[in-house]
Amino acid sequence: MRRVFLLRAYGDFAIAVQALAATDVIVASLHLKPLYDALISRGNISPRSIDFVDFGIKGSQLNLFTNKALFRIDTFRQLSKIKQYVQSNPGSSDFVEQSARLGLLNFFTGHSFEAIFETGEPVYAAYALPAQGLERKGDKVLVLPDARLPKRVIPSSILARMEGQVARFGSDYSNFEQLIDLIQVADYVVTSDSLPLHLAYLCRKPHFILYPDGGKQDFFTPDALASESFSTFSQFTHV
Numbered sequence: 001m002r003r004v005f006l007l008r009a010y011g012d013f014a015i016a017v018q019a020l021a022a023t024d025v026i027v028a029s030l031h032l033k034p035l036y037d038a039l040i041s042r043g044n045i046s047p048r049s050i051d052f053v054d055f056g057i058k059g060s061q062l063n064l065f066t067n068k069a070l071f072r073i074d075t076f077r078q079l080s081k082i083k084q085y086v087q088s089n090p091g092s093s094d095f096v097e098q099s100a101r102l103g104l105l106n107f108f109t110g111h112s113f114e115a116i117f118e119t120g121e122p123v124y125a126a127y128a129l130p131a132q133g134l135e136r137k138g139d140k141v142l143v144l145p146d147a148r149l150p151k152r153v154i155p156s157s158i159l160a161r162m163e164g165q166v167a168r169f170g171s172d173y174s175n176f177e178q179l180i181d182l183i184q185v186a187d188y189v190v191t192s193d194s195l196p197l198h199l200a201y202l203c204r205k206p207h208f209i210l211y212p213d214g215g216k217q218d219f220f221t222p223d224a225l226a227s228e229s230f231s232t233f234s235q236f237t238h239v
Contacts, residue, residue: 001023001024001092001093002021002023002024002095003024003025003027003091003094003095004016004020004024004026004095004097005027005095005096005113006027006028006029006032006097007028007029007055007062007082007096007097008061008062008097008098009060009061009148009195010032010176010195011148011194011197011198011219012061013032013035014035014039014195014198015123015124015129016097017036018129019129020127025091026049027050027051028050028051028052028053029055029057029061029062030052030053030054030057031057031058031059031060032052036052038179039176039180041177042177042181042184044202044203053081053085055081055082055085056074056077056078056081058074062078063078064104064108065100065101079105079108079109082105082109083111093114094112094113095115096113096114096115097115097116097117098119098121098123099115099117099118100119102115120216120218122217122220123218123219124201124219129201130222131221131222131223131225132201132204132222132223133223134204134205134206134223134227136187137187138187138188139187140186140187141164141165141186141187141188141190141239142164142165142167142182142188142189142190143159143162144167144179144182144189144191144192145159145168145191146169146192146194146196147192147193148194148195149194151212152192152193152211152212153192154190154192154210154233158233161238162190164188164190167182179195179196180203183196183205184203184205186205187205188205188208188239189205189206189207189208190208190210191207191210192209193209193210193215197209197221197224198219198221200221201221207229208229208231208239209221209230209231210230210231210232211231212232213232213234214232
């Protein structure tokens, strides 16, 4: 039996929760529970047993996986809580999602986590999630420009050239339920490389990705890759 610890950002969780096998035991950071509850309430996923644990993660993911917060005191508190959990709840095969800083995680927790996939590997392919054959039908375009990383936010100069409803966090939606509702009533979703992209795939909505020049494509969905529905900011012409 494999036990998987989900400690990363919301987009990572949206992918993993639909891909992990029913036999996998899931331990997830408590900060991810509001997204899980929203997905359940909107019928996007089936309920499953997940042990949501307060590891002290207050941002978007475990501090160890970030550069900005890597050396903060909270980072070591989070790692200490993970260490206490695995000592109190021993498991034979413990995994985290990807290999980034796996050595540091194992060093500070005194544990032997393994990675489901290597960092940089196409994530959807690593989880064996397929293209769904999504095709654009209808003219109701939803544009979701925001992203966790500022460099991934779709620039206003591009938004000014696009048709469709632009929805921003804080003004047009303020929680996961509202964001999912917006996606579910749209015909086509234009999004940055962030959580809304993965929710569009999960909601089976055709989508187009806009991402910064030099950005990686390892989190692109199978449908976007199959239909080449993506563009860098500088190369964008139209949707």
